[in-house]
Structure formats: structure tokens, C-alpha cells
Amino acid sequence: xxxxxxxxxxxxxxxxxxxxxxxxxxxxxxxxxxxxxxxxxxxxxxxxxxxxxxxxxxxxxxxxxxxxxxxxxxxxxxxxxxxxxxxxxxxxxxxxxxxxxxxxxxxxxxxxxxxxxxxxxxxxxxxxxxxxxxxxxxxxxxxxxxxxxxxxxxxxxxxxxxxxxxxxxxxxxxxxxxxxxxxxxxxxxxxxxxxxxxxxxxxxxxxxxxxxxxxxxxxxxxxxxxxxxxxxxxxx
Numbered sequence: 001x002x003x004x005x006x007x008x009x010x011x012x013x014x015x016x017x018x019x020x021x022x023x024x025x026x027x028x029x030x031x032x033x034x035x036x037x038x039x040x041x042x043x044x045x046x047x048x049x050x051x052x053x054x055x056x057x058x059x060x061x062x063x064x065x066x067x068x069x070x071x072x073x074x075x076x077x078x079x080x081x082x083x084x085x086x087x088x089x090x091x092x093x094x095x096x097x098x099x100x101x102x103x104x105x106x107x108x109x110x111x112x113x114x115x116x117x118x119x120x121x122x123x124x125x126x127x128x129x130x131x132x133x134x135x136x137x138x139x140x141x142x143x144x145x146x147x148x149x150x151x152x153x154x155x156x157x158x159x160x161x162x163x164x165x166x167x168x169x170x171x172x173x174x175x176x177x178x179x180x181x182x183x184x185x186x187x188x189x190x191x192x193x194x195x196x197x198x199x200x201x202x203x204x205x206x207x208x209x210x211x212x213x214x215x216x217x218x219x220x221x222x223x224x225x226x227x228x229x230x231x232x233x234x235x236x
Contacts, residue, residue: 027185029105029125029135035116037097040210040220045166047230053156056164056233060154063232072149079155085225090117090146090172096203096219105135105183116217117172119143126180129193134182138196143175152229164233166226172203172219 049056057076064071069083087093096116103110103123114120119142126136153165178196183189203219205211210220 027106027135028128029103029123029137029183031101031103031123031125033099033101035097035099035215035217037216037218038095038220040095040218041223043208043221043223043226045207045223045226045230047164047233048157049162049164049234051162052160053154053162056162057154060152060164060233064152064229067232069150079153081152081154083150083152084148085150085168086145086147088145090144091115093146093222093225094170094172094219095222096172096217105137106185116174116219117144117146129182133186134184134191136180136182136193138178138180140176140178140196144172146170146172150225150229154233162233164230166207166229168207168221168225170205170219170221174201174203175199176201 060081061074064081064083069085071081071083073080073082075081090096094117099114099116101112101122103112103125105125110123112120112122121139121141124138124140126138128135148168148170150166150168153163153167155163157163175198176196177198179192180194180196181190181192184191201213201215203211203213203217205219205221207221207226210218212218
């Protein structure tokens with residue numbers, strides 16, 4: 001069967017368009033992460049003060065009342081004071097290891113390393129869209145804070161001195177949110193396609209008792225919080 005020149009040109013055009021679309025198909029963005037835990041160290045959370053109980057107790061209560069701690073309960077009979085705290089800078093008080101992330105798309109590569117306790121932003125590859133022409137990427141906004149409660153035990157010992165012990169219960173909160181967008185492989189333009197569903201993760205642990213969450217993240221106290229309270233007991 002003989003083709004006319006017009007039919008031949010039409011077939012070539014269709015074939016050319018098909019090859020162009022195939023060649024310009026989106027390359028998915030890829031991402032990965034790894035976690036390195038830190039080694040915990042023993043926190044010195046006890047002190048013996050060579051003063052009578054009444055003096056140390058009164059000084060402790062007075063100092064806490066004028067601090068950033070929230071006093072929940074004071075029981076002189078049980079020798080116990082319970083306070084709450086919170087901070088938008090977890091790295092000042094706790095250590096939870098390091099995260100390394102990598103991101104790549106169309107030959108371009110990015111790497112990021114940050115403390116697990118720090119705020120940060122990063123990108124994740126999430127496949128390609130239905131047309132096959134756009135890579136789906138999520139820009140993640142990661143926020144952290146720490147909160148918890150502290151039990152302070154103040155009691156006289158047999159020698160007439162006063163013992164002070166501080167035990168804190170920490171809770172690290174990690175909140176993730178962000179925006180999902182599509183990057184067109186032909187034009188390179190980015191289009192917002194939706195929002196990343198917000199999520200919250202927590203890691204709980206106590207002074208000198210590190211704990212791991214379901215993802216294997218291990219946190220421990222740096223001893224700063226415990227040290228601040230012990231200083232209140234000693235200050236004059």
C-alpha cells in the first residue's frame with residue numbers, strides 16, 4: 001500500500017511526539033535518612049548540703065517560686081516538691097543523637113545533618129504524578145520542644161546535713177508539617193499540590209534512664225536542668 005507524503009509526515013509527527021514524551025518523562029526525586037545515637041553519660045543529680053533541713057527547704061521553695069518553673073505541689077511532710085518546665089530549645093537540656101538526610105533529583109544532590117532535638121526543614125521525594133511528567137516532592141517543616149516534670153526530694157540525714165535529689169521526666173515533642181508540590185520535568189515549574197498531613201512524635205525518658213521510641217531514637221539528659229535546681233538549693 002502506497003502512502004501519500006501527507007500521511008507519511010503525519011506518522012512521523014506522531015512518532016516524534018511519542019518519543020519526545022517518553023524522553024521527557026519525570027525522574028522521581030529520591031530521599032533517604034539515617035540515625036546515629038549518642039552515648040549517654042551519668043548525670044550528677046544528688047547533693048549533700050551541710051545545713052539544717054529548714055534552711056535548705058525554705059531556700060529551695062523561695063528560689064523555685066521566682067524561677068521559670070511552674071510549682072505543682074509542695075509537701076514538706078513528704079519532703080517532696082514537684083515542678084513543671086517547658087522549653088522551645090530542647091538541645092539546651094537533652095541529647096538524642098544525629099540525623100543525616102540526602103535528597104536527589106535529576107542529578108542534583110543535597111545532604112543535611114542535624115541534631116534530633118533541633119528544628120529543621122528538608123525535602124522528601126514522593127514518586128511521580130499520574131501523568132508521569134512531574135516529580136512529587138514534599139517540603140517538610142520539623143519543629144521540636146521539650147516539656148516535663150521534676151521531683152525534688154529534700155530531706156535531713158543522720159548527720160544533720162540535708163540531702164537534695166532531683167529526678168526529671170522529659171518528653172521531647174517532634175511535630176512535622178509541610179507542603180507537597182509537583183516539579184514538571186519539561187518546564188521545571190513547581191506547583192503546589194497539597195499539604196503534608198501534620199504528625200507528632202514523642203520520646204519520653206527520665207534522669208539517668210534513657211529510653212528509645214518505636215523508631216529506635218534514644219534520648220538522655222545533659223544534666224543542665226538538674227544542675228540548675230541543685231544550685232538553687234545551695235545558693236545563699
